[in-house]
Amino acid sequence: MKNQPIPRLDENPEIREKILPFCRLKEGEIWEDKSGNFRVGCLDIASKAEVEYLMAGRRAVLSIQDPPYNFIAFQETDVSEFIDWCKKWTGNIESVLANDSSAYIWLGADQRNGFQPLPDFMLMMRETGFHPRSFITMRNQRGFGTQKNWMAVRQELLYYIKGNPIFNVEAEYTDIPKILRGYYKEVNGETTENFERSKSENIRAGNVWVDVQQVFYRMDENVNGCYAQKPLKSIERIIHASSNENDLVIDFFSHSGTTAIASAKLNRRCFTMDIDPIFCEITIRRIERFLETGKTGWQNSNPFEKELSEEFFRVEEGENVPLKSRAKAQQSLF
Numbered sequence: 001m002k003n004q005p006i007p008r009l010d011e012n013p014e015i016r017e018k019i020l021p022f023c024r025l026k027e028g029e030i031w032e033d034k035s036g037n038f039r040v041g042c043l044d045i046a047s048k049a050e051v052e053y054l055m056a057g058r059r060a061v062l063s064i065q066d067p068p069y070n071f072i073a074f075q076e077t078d079v080s081e082f083i084d085w086c087k088k089w090t091g092n093i094e095s096v097l098a099n100d101s102s103a104y105i106w107l108g109a110d111q112r113n114g115f116q117p118l119p120d121f122m123l124m125m126r127e128t129g130f131h132p133r134s135f136i137t138m139r140n141q142r143g144f145g146t147q148k149n150w151m152a153v154r155q156e157l158l159y160y161i162k163g164n165p166i167f168n169v170e171a172e173y174t175d176i177p178k179i180l181r182g183y184y185k186e187v188n189g190e191t192t193e194n195f196e197r198s199k200s201e202n203i204r205a206g207n208v209w210v211d212v213q214q215v216f217y218r219m220d221e222n223v224n225g226c227y228a229q230k231p232l233k234s235i236e237r238i239i240h241a242s243s244n245e246n247d248l249v250i251d252f253f254s255h256s257g258t259t260a261i262a263s264a265k266l267n268r269r270c271f272t273m274d275i276d277p278i279f280c281e282i283t284i285r286r287i288e289r290f291l292e293t294g295k296t297g298w299q300n301s302n303p304f305e306k307e308l309s310e311e312f313f314r315v316e317e318g319e320n321v322p323l324k325s326r327a328k329a330q331q332s333l334f
């Protein structure tokens with residue numbers, strides 16, 4: 001069996017250097033698949049001109065954004081600078097969304113530092129043309145802070161709208177079976193309880209998601225080298241609820257390309273970008289692989305398996321070298 005994971009690319013400059021020559025996109029360039037349904041740009045979300053270049057006059061009905069909020073990129077930056085940057089890119093998103101559209105944003109809250117940037121971001125959003133609809137919490141399986149604090153296991157997801165977009169949540173049920181009887185309600189003069197009224201044996205998705213498995217290396221969708229991959233199931237839930245088939249979805253912090261793959265699975269189109277040519281290449285390869293084979297990731301390998309295999313995966317004492325660093329990568333949470 002193959003076993004060729006690579007460690008986190010943000011922490012390994014030597015691997016980045018090896019991979020860069022295999023990346024098709026340079027800064028400012030765009031890749032498009034044969035059908036034109038998928039576009040990937042090596043672009044900066046904070047630049048209005050670059051966002052417009054990717055969109056080429058089209059408007060999207062759904063935006064899903066997952067900015068780098070753990071301050072890896074903002075270690076030297078205080079929260080107000082981060083919020084100024086967010087103001088810029090949320091403005092760019094707003095201008096390429098259709099009149100009736102939805103915008104979802106994943107954003108963290110640092111409990112050791114005033115819960116920033118979440119409340120600051122929420123206040124900033126009040127000054128935009130977006131209207132708040134929901135504040136979703138997704139539960140992670142791994143967490144931190146079990147000894148001296150409540151284990152931190154949540155991921156925050158904000159849901160905003162522009163105009164009056166569709167919302168198909170009627171179709172959105174979890175895998176969790178209903179086990180508790182609900183309250184009683186009069187329907188056509190008869191007293192009914194939840195089991196009678198419901199369309200499904202399962203619980204409907206609400207604004208707390210406890211049924212989504214965090215991505216880890218044993219899952220098919222895992223993309224080794226990526227450090228901030230969102231579960232496909234969470235993105236599929238958003239796409240299901242807030243778009244229809246053939247609609248255009250945008251995600252301008254592509255990273256591993258999760259939104260593009262979820263869009264492909266659900267017959268939507270997706271325009272995406274990342275500022276880093278390596279994550280653009282990973283996104284392109286993941287889209288190509290999914291369209292060719294239906295595979296969603298590289299569970300036992302990595303997107304650069306062909307190029308890196310000979311040279312990179314030398315076996316030392318019966319174990320892959322990168323496998324050792326993987327243990328560390330799996331522990332660190334984004």
Ligand SMILES: C[S@@+](CC[C@H](N)C(=O)[O-])C[C@H]1O[C@@H](n2cnc3c(N)ncnc32)[C@H](O)[C@@H]1O
Nearest residue numbers: 044045066228229230253255256258274275276
């Ligand atoms: C948190 S990750 C997104 C993870 C993604 N949702 C997934 O499931 O793989 C953030 C990504 O944003 C990219 N990024 C950072 N600044 C950017 C910018 N100004 N424009 C576009 N992409 C940017 C980073 O390179 C990184 O890949």
